[in-house]
Amino acid sequence: MALFNRNNRIGGFMDEIRCNEPSYLIWKWHPSGLQAGAGNRENSIRWGSSLRVKDGEVAVFVYKQKDGTMQDFIVGPFDQTIKTANFPVLASIVGLAYEGGTPFQAEVYFINLARIIQVKFGVPFFDVYDPRFADFGVPVAVRGTVSFGIADYHEFIKLHKLSTFNLDDFQKQIRDAVNRYVKDTVANAPAAHNIPVVQIESKTAQINDVVEYDLSERLKETFGVVVSGIDISVIEIDKSSEGYRQLMSVTKDLAGATAKAEAEAKIKDIAAKQRIEAENYEETLRIQREESQYAQHKATQSANIGAFQVEKQTEVGVAGAEALGKMGANGAGSIDLGSDGGNGGGMGFNPATMMASMAVGGVVGQNIAGAMGTAMSGMNQPLRNGMTPPLLPVVAYHIAVNGQAAGPFDMTTLTQMANAGQITTDSLVWKNGMAQWAKAGTVNELKCLFTVMPPIPPTV
Secondary structure, three states: OOOHHHHHHHOOOOOOOOOOOOOOEEEEOOOOOOOOOHHHHHEEEEOOOEEEEEEEEEEEEEEEEEOOOEEEEEEOOEEEOOOOOHHHHHHHHHOOHHHHHHHOOOEEEEOOOOOOOEEEEEEEEEEEEEEEEEEEEEEEEEEEEEEEEOOOOOHHHHOOOOHOHHHHHHHHHHHHHHHHHHHHHHHHHHHHOOOOOOHHHHHHHHHEEEEHHHHHHHHHHHHHHHEEEEEEEEEEOOOOOOOHHHHHHHHHHHHHHHHHHHHHHHHHHHHHHHHHHHHHHHHHHHHHHHHHHHHHHHHHHOHHHHHHHHHHHHHHHHHHHHHHHHHHHHHHHHOOOOOOOOOOOOOOEHHHHHHHHHHHHHHHHHHHHHHHHEEEEEEEHOOOOOOOOOOOOEEEEEEEEOOOOEEEEEEHHHHHHHHOOOOOOOOOEEOOOOOEEHHHHHHHHHHHHHOOOOOOOOOE
């Protein structure tokens, strides 16, 4: 039969098990009209009692049996009559099925999961040392607030006895632990986080983050609470202490030396940058000057291109004339026209050589005459309105030599090359306007270079 059915209730009043405390963390329920410490009566629950658990609460039923303590947890919201279906552990409890109004014994605790407890803490002055100046301890005090709550009530119950739990004592335990952790963190902050002691007041936010991270893990492991926030309101240095004055004196000298070194380094850096900029500026001016000179030189060449071409053509003509003279000289003295019938030894000339020289000389002379005539005619024509005369036409051919294009060469140079055997009728040539390379012997303009001289007449 159901143990807590209203229809089976024979005597007594129905109990309403609930927590009406406005502010609590752990609260123990007892029947109406009974005070705490009333023995077993304060743990008596009548048949048909109802249980009401608000949202954010958990009700813990503790049954003390010979074979151990058993617990039931009812998480709010919950508002029902107590039944064995809601408390499976009751089905194994011996001696509960009485016909009268005998109640069953159970301690009922309400745990507030929604409440956030705030505990103020204060660490009195203690010496903090800068690792750079270990001889000077500076008194530092810390004040603030830690906020926490209960999230894992199973773990919390394992760490604490609900029957003897006292919030004031618990808060004192938390405060003492926080003071130890905060003092340890602040004392190690200069070495662990490179925070100068004289600047520790201005690093409150940074130290607060370090303390909150470290303290959250420690309080969870030790007390089973979850830290929702730590607020270090102030970190105070005792500036009237001897340690602080000595440290400030040392750090002031160090700061002055550091500032001087930094200033000297900046001056050197500025000087180096100025030197580099000056060198770059000089190099830029040099490049601009060279480019300007080159552009001016090219402009002068363009303006005097006509005279330059005449000069070069004249040089070619002179070279051709010199070559012609050498050819005539080499041909003389090979035939004796004396009384011995031309068998050698006397002054004379070689007709075949002379004829070849005349042929080459004629070609060279024609080219020189044509170039000079064209140049002179152009120079003799007056310029109109400051106009620059057009460039003189120059016949220039490229020659294929070992698969590479050489040149271009004008007619005078080609004549010399043909006489020297450097080009033949089978040499490939090309000039602007030709569709493709062609043999020199097939180009009408170049056929005069390969004029076959008649053989030397036989001597009679």
